[in-house]
Each structure stands twice: as structure tokens, then as C-alpha cells.
């Protein structure tokens with residue numbers, strides 16, 4: 117799934133980092149501390165129970181700290197806590213925007229506090245991977261570089277400049293993107309990273325020549341001169357735009373920026389331009405898709421598009437989402453494999469193999485079993501859930517089920533969402549497939 121990371125520094129505050137790392141420091145305030153502990157406890161409960169009300173209550177408590185104990189060391193930390201709940205737990209554009217407002221307020225009130233650096237980074241993360249607001253991302257990183265120029269290591273500076281270059285690329289300003297990379301080459305000592313910079317530069321320089329860019333309504337399509345994708349470009353655009361619309365309509369979401377779609381005619385071509393081992397037929401949170409398009413084999417039109425568009429429901433990386441739902445949704449949207457409808461395929465797999473939904477809720481087991489088995493089963497189960505219970509319930513569980521939740525917690529979340537346990541839903545699904 118993951119391509120050569122284009123953004124080196126990915127700032128994701130681990131779920132409970134804010135709370136577990138906090139020891140009483142500075143102007144200790146017992147009341148603020150105990151409220152903070154209470155918020156921590158509540159957020160843990162909200163996470164394991166998928167309880168949105170408890171998340172909102174967590175925010176309320178953190179806001180009380182800010183209001184009642186503004187001099188306490190907990191107050192600036194509470195801002196970061198609120199932002200994290202809004203961005204990492206509640207999600208959705210409205211909450212991302214609220215988080216930005218909280219961040220700005222914190223920086224205004226506590227510009228010199230040690231937490232300010234974390235807030236800046238969290239802001240830039242929110243702009244880039246949640247709001248896709250690359251202009252604000254750029255401004256935030258430039259501010260970080262300006263404010264912390266004396267304390268940042270040279271490695272950190274290189275990483276920030278790389279991200280700046282990358283954001284300019286997203287904004288379509290290749291000239292400045294290349295200029296940023298040029299200044300980086302001299303400062304960078306890491307061999308692997310230097311190679312990445314050179315490769316990235318080569319790609320940017322090739323835009324308009326070897327690499328052709330075609331903008332459609334919702335996609336920026338990249339393909340090389342003389343490639344099968346370039347030859348079939350009109351067909352490619354109409355197929356992908358049609359699929360894009362179907363997926364957005366089905367999920368009830370819209371994507372604020374164009375998805376970048378890279379077509380490669382072979383693995384070698386992908387390796388040459390994006391580094392050895394580039395994963396073909398993959399989608400990432402930067403809203404990019406890397407797809408194989410040759411005369412022998414073509415990536416599914418809908419599978420990776422679904423992954424990309426589903427980031428509008430939950431921006432989480434692969435490690436933080438349940439593959440049962442993520443791959444299941446993508447396969448459901450495709451609807452068939454090897455020419456067989458997804459339910460037919462699942463039924464034939466289950467006749468030979470005993471695989472339970474419990475197995476599929478564990479990401480590690482999901483990978484171990486292998487995608488020729490797990491993908492159709494997940495797709496069929498998700499189709500069953502969607503057909504029987506609708507999209508809104510599915511969106512809820514897609515967002516709140518997490519690989520860090522243990523099975524009994526997941527079972528409760530299923531029960532909360534569907535009014536049934538995993539076993540009960542599995543039985544219903546098996547009935548649908550005609551399996552006893």
C-alpha cells in the first residue's frame with residue numbers, strides 16, 4: 117500500500133500520548149491535574165466504546181481546564197488534547213476546522229509555551245492530510261522554520277523543506293518545488309534521502325515531457341508518453357470519472373481536491389520513477405493512486421478509488437483501520453472478482469475453509485490468510501451489512517472500529533452499531549450465502 121513516503125515527517129500524535137506522557141510539571145494545579153486525568157479516562161472509554169458523546173464530554177472537560185485554570189501548565193496541553201480528539205477521533209471536515217481554530221487560539225494565548233511547537237505540527241498535519249489545504253500547510257511549515265530555526269536539527273530542516281517542496285508540487289507549482297529540492301540536495305547527508313530527492317526532482321522535471329498530466333473534473337492523471345494509459349486516455353478518464361461519481365454518491369461524501377492518479381505500464385517503470393519496491397495498485401492518504409495499466413493487466417478501476425474516497429470518512433492510515441472494513445468496502449464497490457459476484461465467490465470459499473469474521477477482525481490474521489481469500493470474504497460481509505443495514509451505520513463503524521480494540525470491545529461496537537453481536541451478524545450473512 118505505502119509508496120515511497122513523499123512526506124518524510126508525518127506528525128501523528130499517538131492516541132494517548134497526550135495523556136500518558138503528562139506528568140505534573142510547572143505550576144502544578146491539583147484541580148487542573150485531576151480534570152486532566154478525568155479527561156484521559158473518559159477518552160479511553162470513548163475509544164473502547166465508540167462513544168461520541170464521551171468524546172464531546174472529554175472536550176468539555178478540557179475546555180473547563182482552559183477556562184478555569186488558564187495559568188496552569190495543563191491549559192496549553194488541553195488545547196492539544198481537544199485538537200487530537202477532534203482530528204483523530206471525531207473526524208470530518210467540520211471537526212478538522214474546529215481543531216484549526218483551537219490551535220490558532222492556543223498559539224495566540226501561549227506562543228512561548230513548549231506545547232506551541234506540537235500545536236504547529238499538529239496544525240500542519242491537519243491541513244495536509246485532513247483538509248488538503250496545501251496553501252495553509254505551506255504557511256504553517258514556513259512559520260515553524262522561522263520560529264524554531266535555532267532549535268531544529270539540520271535533518272528536521274531538510275524534512276520540512278522537503279514537505280514544502282511536496283506541497284508546492286500538490287499546488288501544481290513545479291518550478292518552486294524543484295527549487296526547494298535543489299537547496300535540499302546540498303544540505304542533505306542521508307544517502308537514501310538524497311536519492312529520493314534526486315528521483316523526485318527527475319520526476320518533476322519530466323512533467324510536461326515524459327510525464328503527461330491530464331486534468332479531468334476530479335482527477336489529475338499522470339501517465340508517460342507512449343504508454344497504454346496515454347493511448348487510452350479518453351476511455352480511462354470516462355471510466356474513472358464514472359466510478360468516482362458512483363463511489364462518492366454511494367458514500368455520501370465529496371473530495372475537496374483532485375485525486376492524483378499515476379498510471380504505470382510495468383513494475384519497472386514504477387521503480388524507475390518512484391523508487392524500488394513501489395507498490396502498484398495502492399492508494400495513500402495524500403490522495404494518490406499508483407496503478408498498473410498495461411496491455412496484459414490493468415488495476416481495478418474502483419478498488420483504489422474507493423480507498424482514496426473513503427479517507428473522507430476516516431483519514432486514518434492503514435495501521436489504524438480495520439482491513440475487514442477497508443478492503444471489504446473496496447471489494448464491495450468492485451462487486452465481483454474473476455468474473456464472479458462477490459457473494460458467490462465468498463460462498464465457494466467458505467465451503468472449503470472455516471474462516472470466521474473474528475479472524476478477519478484481526479489485521480494480522482487478515483494479512484496472513486492472504487488476499488485471495490480475505491478480500492472476497494470481507495467484500496461479501498460488508499455488502500451484506502450495507503444491504504441489510506445501510507450506509508450510515510457502516511460509516512459509523514468504519515470510523516470508530518480500530519485495530520487496537522480487542523475482540524470483546526469490537527463486539528460491543530458491532531452491537532452498538534447494528535444491535536447484534538458479530539456472531540449474530542455472521543449467522544445472518546451465512547444464511548444470505550446459503551451456508552449452514
Ligand SMILES: [Zn+2]
Nearest residue numbers: 419423443446
Ligand atoms: Zn485495497
